[in-house]
Structure formats: C-alpha cells, structure tokens
Amino acid sequence: MIRLSDIRYRYPRTGWVLKGIDLSVDDGEYLLIGGGNGSGKSTLGYICNGLIPHHFGGMLQGSVTVAGLNTLKQNVSDLFVYVGLVLQNADAQLFNSTVEDEIAFGLESLGVPGPEIGERIREISVTLGLEDLLSRSPVTLSGGEKRLVAVASVLVLNPSVLLLDEPYGDLDWAASEKVRQTLLKINQNGKTVIVTEQRLGNLLEDATGCLILDEGKVLYQGIAQHVHEALSRAHLLPNYSKRHNKPVGKATLLSARDLSYRIGEKEILTGVSFDLRKGESVALIGRNGSGKTTLLKHFNGLLKPSAGKVTFLGEDIRGKSPSEMAAHVGLSFQNPNDQFFKYRVKDEVLVGPRKLGKLPGEWTKEMWDVFDLHGLLNRSPYRLSEGEKKRVSLASILAMRPQLLILDEPTSGQDGRFREALAILLAALDNLDFTLLIATHDLEFAHAIADRWIVLHDGRVVGDGSPDALWGDKRLVQLGALPSPEAGN
Amino acid sequence: MTRLDPRTRLALGLMAIAAVFVAREPETLVVESIILLAALPLLRLGKEWAHSFRYFWPMLGLVFVIAFFSFNLQVALLLAIRLFNLLTASFVFFRTVGPEEMGATLNKLGVPYSFAFILTTAMRYVPLIRQKIRNIIDAQSSRGIDLRPRLKNIGNFLALLMPLLAQSFVLSDELALAMESRGFGRKDRSSRRQYDLTFWECALMVGALLLLVLFAFWERR
C-alpha cells in the first residue's frame, strides 16, 4: 500500500532530516510511529501524502509509492484521496466556520454534487457520533471534539489510509480514550491507520506494527510488544528518579479561601480552598476544562475572584496588578511562543529582571547553568526547538527570582527526554527552596515531581493529599476526576 | 427576508445604501432616519446597533464640529444626519448578510473563489487570534510587562505584536498544509449551497433599481 525505500530528505536550508528510512505498510494495518521532538515523525507523514516535495520543496531521495502511484509524479490534490492526513495542530486543521462546512470541504474540492455531500455528512456524523455538533463553530468545541471532527473531515473522503499526526496532543485521559476507541473501530472496519505519537503507552495494544524514529533514523521497527526496552534505552520513556520526601516548614506562602469565579452565568471555579506552605512541591491535577489555568491566574492577579480571596504571605492580593506580583509569584504558561519578542535569548530572559530594576547578578549566572543556556544566549528564540523554547521561557520567569513558581502544563507536546530533564530541573529548584505549583494532566510526571496533589474537577477541589493516597481512590475514579489505575495512562 | 436568494438581498441592500448616499434634501434625510430607526427593532437589531454605535458617535461628533466651524449649524446638522443614515444603513446591511452568503454570492458573480475563501476563513480565525492575543497579554503581564493601552506603554506594544506575528506565521503555514491536504486549489469545485433566482426576485431587483434612479433624479432636480 505505502512503500518507502531508502528515503532521505532535507527541507530547503536544513541538513538531512530523514536519513534513510524504509517502510512498508499493508492494507488494514495499524502502524504507530513514535520518537522524540524533531525526530522526523511529521516529516514522514508529509512524505506519505505528497506534501513533500510538492508543497515544501527541499530535496527528496529514494522512492515513494502510495497505492501504486509514484508521489513525485502526482499532485497533492490527487493524492489526498488515497492518504488522508490529519495535522498535529487542530486549529489549523479546522479552518471552516462550522463543523458541517468542515466535513463538506474536501468533498466540495472533489466536485461531489450538493445532495450527495449532505448524504455523506450524515453518514459520517452518525458513525463518529457528531450529530449534535454539526452546526457548531470550531472555536466552541472541546479538545476531544475538535479531534473527532478533524478525523471526520478526512475520513469522509474515504481515503485508503488515515494518517494522524499526534491526535492525542493536549487531551486528557478521558478524551484520549474516546479518540483511541474511534481509531480502533475505524481500523477494525478495514482501513489502514497510521498514528504518530510521543507517548505510546497503552496505544501499543492496538497497533499491529511500530516504528520508532530518532534523529531521522530508525531506532526500532517491528511488532509493538518489544518496543519498551528500545524506548527506555533512548530515554524516550522517561526514567524518573524516586523522590525523597523532604520536610516542609509550617509557614504558609499562599492561601486560597473559598475562591469562586464566574463568567456571566457560568461558574468556573466553586469554593476552592487550600494553603501552600513554603518549600512545598504541589501538582494541580485535573481533566481538560476542569479550571486549572483559570485557578492559576488568580494567584498573580491576572483574574480577580468573584467571591473569596487569595492571600500571599498573609496579605490579600486583591487590587495588586500582575506586574506588581511578578517579583513574588512567577507564572509560566503553556505556550512559550506567547512571550518571545526579542531576537536574542539573553535579552529575552532578562526582560523581567530589567523591568523590576534587578540588574543581572550572581543569580543570573547560576541560572544559565541550571537551565543549560550558555550555548543559546545569542540565538534567536523563535528558531529554537520546542524543548529549548520551553527552557528559555521557564528561565525568563525564574530570572525574576519569585518565591513561588507556577507552571501550567509544562510537559505538553514535549518528549520523554525533556520530561525527564524537567523533573531533574524541578528537583534542583526544589532544593534551592523555591515553592512549586504545577498544573498538569500528565499523572506520571505529576507523580515524579510532587509530594502533594490537589485534584480539581468541574471547578471544585475534590482531593488533596499525597499522590499515593489519591492514586486509585475509588471515589475520585467514579467521579471521573482521575483515571482508574488499571487503565494505564 | 431570509428566504430570498442572497444575491437578491445583496443587491437590495446595496441599492438601499445607494439611496441614502444620493439623498441631499433635509426632508428626505429626516424621513430616511425615521425609517431606519423604525426598522431596527423590527429586525431585532436595536441592541446590537446601540452597542456598535458607541464607537461611531465620536466620529459623528467630529464631523459635526468640523462642519459647524467651516460652514454653519444647518450644514453641520445635515451632514451629521446624512452620515448617521449611511452608517445605520450599512450596519443593517452587513448584519443581514452573513459572510458565507456574501462569499458564495460574490463567487457566483464571478469573483474568484480565493476571495470568498479568504473572507469566510478569516472570519473563522478572528476568535482564535483574539484568544491568542489574550494569552500573550497574560503571559507578558506575568513578566511585568504592562500592555494596557497607555501612552507610556507604547514601547511595550512590540511585546504583544512580535509573539502574535511569529505564531501567526507558523499558523498560516500549517493552515496552508491543511488546505492543500484537502484539495484547496483543485479546479471544478462543487458547492453544497444551492441558490436559485426566481422570476419574482429578478422583477423585484429591477423594480428597486428603477425606484433608485427616479429617487436620484428627484433629489437632484
């Protein structure tokens, strides 16, 4: 069905990104493609549907045949009927105003007559359970719904191969499970499915084959069952070290009292209360939309609670602006690209301290070491890899030396190597006596970096205690706030 | 209203705006204002209209003041009313024709498909870009960079603009991939929406056009 032999590829102005890949995928297979950031997973996907070389240019060596067609001799607009590609970024994938238009787009491109389009939309939305979403606009959909619609928009064209680039992206365990079951069903109905993913976990059970890439080369190729060892040798499965519970002081750094937050009629947070003590490492756990980000924004004055209050070192922070709080509470958001505006990493990191009038001193030098930034200082932050960007953005917050460091989803989109390195980094900060609060739905990571979990569900705190006590708690599992331990992660 | 072919609505709307545009006599202007103001509640647009006009009053005021000082009160009033009518009429027009319809209609009238595509797709991305802007403002103010619109924050504007533009480039490259992977740019697309002009709609348009021409002559007699 798909045959790649000895593929080498370079983008315009880069070195070789793929360095000799052989791959053959037969009808009805389910292939998982794993590998770290920048290992070439997405690139391989673009090769399969002809975007490489037709859209990207660059230099492609070796031969690619899809359904017996040589992709070099076909246009993308002829190949998309054979290989349906669902992109990594759902916001780019869904570019129409409504779900219905989204599903119709590919059919319209093919010139399918109007009435038949309506028929096919109906069929596919029944199959994937999207009937209620048809008239919604993509901005109003949840992460999981977006993925299903993206799958529908491609599947409706009835391609022989369905290729999904990191479909589980930012999804929590429940939404992932829904997408996973859908893909499994599609595969069982006879369609070839190819999925790229950083975190293979229990997806391996579904797959018939597995390909692991590392820096453009094949690290492992074969049946899925034996892959763990290879992954863990390459640190693509993070080997977290065990935490040494460290005693924490009694002094309270930050406390939330009966905090509620409302947007219009909708109550997003309800009666949230807890204390953070000095030197603690706490993970804030919760599913997509449970209110983690909203809660964090209350701690440095970005949002004001509708009711209740937040105190920092005993002082009510209502009325303080985020810029005033920046010296005390460092809040680092999920997307590092939201903050880069200088063209050198060094200037970027020092923006905050300069605003606060703190001149670069001993701490800055120490920080270049902790974050291993010496080699990057004069590079453009826009041109770094995703992992490096993340490190720079964390450094830019820590440069202001806040007592409390808050991170929102620091592992999203990052590979095992980065997660392992981040866990080590956070342990180092822990030893330097920073207080850490980390929002995440990556439970394994949360286990590795925190002594205490606070579980948020539907805007309420439903659990607060040590990870071992909460993990597998029947009440929380039943509530849907945590996955059941057997399901894996 | 919504049962008409979008082409008819587009044509009628444009003619209505043209009618406001050619009106000059004080009586006609006032009558037009009354008709427009009466139409707002009928179309259930009153609230939105008031909301939008919060931004437009200052401009009306400016035109009034300038005209008052260069001419006299009467001219200033006439100009202000005329501008008011023009803005209200175009407001109603744009509110009753959605972007998809406008795109589809323009496409039927021979405007290239890319234009209609840019129109509807840009509309879809406005909320996403707004969300990105909010995220950037949050991230930057957490680093002590104040981005509220103040004169002293002028230098900080780049801290909003650069992350936005940088991410927009990435987004637009990925959008191009998504479009290409679903056959954008193939010839002979079909359209799911089918519109047919009835005889009565054609007659309606011709009639309206005749009225418009008569009205223009009458205003300029």
Added chain:
Amino acid sequence: MKTRDVARAVILAAIAVALSWFFIPVGISKCYPVQHMVNVLAAVMLGPGYAVIIATVAAIIRNILGLGTLLAFPGGMIGALLAGFAYRLSKNIYVAGLGEVVGTGILGSLASVWIVAPLFMGKTMALATLMVAFSVSTIGGTIIGVIALHLLRKGGIWEP
C-alpha cells in the same frame, strides 16, 4: 506558491480585525495603528493584489461585527494598493511605508471625506482637519509595520 499566500492572507486579515480595538492615545486623538501595519506587512510580503484583498476582507468583517463603518473601505484599500505597488517597483520597505502614508493619509482620507460629505470638497481647512485625524493612525501604523518587518527578519521568521 499560491496556497501559502492565500493562507497568509487569511491570517493577516484576521489579525487586522482581531486587533482593531487596539489604540495608542495621542493627545485628544487616538491612534489605531493595526490596519495600517497590516497593509505594510501585506504589501511587502504578498504584493498589491493580496494587500487590497486583505484590506477589503478586513473592512467587510469589521462591518459585519459592528467594529467598523463604511469608511473602513477607502481607509484601508487605497493605501494597501499604493504600498503594494511602491514595494513592487522599489523593493524597499521604506518606500512601501511611504506608499501607505500617501495612499491612506491623503487619498484615503480624501475618499472618506467625499463619502461623508461631497460638499466638503474645496473647503481645505475642514478637509485638512479630517486628514490629520486619519494620519495619526496611518503614520503610527506604518512605523510599527516597518519596525515589525525588521524584527521579523532579524528573528529569522521572515526573509524578503
């Protein structure tokens, strides 16, 4: 590559609309720089045709969302066209900026004034006042657009 240009046009138009609330207070007047900045970016990156399309689309959407008026049309389209041709002929971003200032600040405001009041023609004083009101935004936006192009190049995001 046509698809890529269309995609860029989509996003630039969306930016022009989404940021249209943004202003810098300048004395009693307000500077709304974003449309002019987008005009400069579009003129340099995509050429006059796309620049005009983007300005038109942004104006239509602003009208649909009730964020702008009919005046958004002449206020953006003429400058975009002139800036696009200026860049195509000179390959110089400063000349493109000049095109935007002349196109919007002078021709665009002339056209707007004509829409507002045909009989204003000939009364130079009143006209000049309105033109100044438009130019604050145009000049501010053009400067920002030129700076942004420089920074995008230095950051390695865009190359001419």
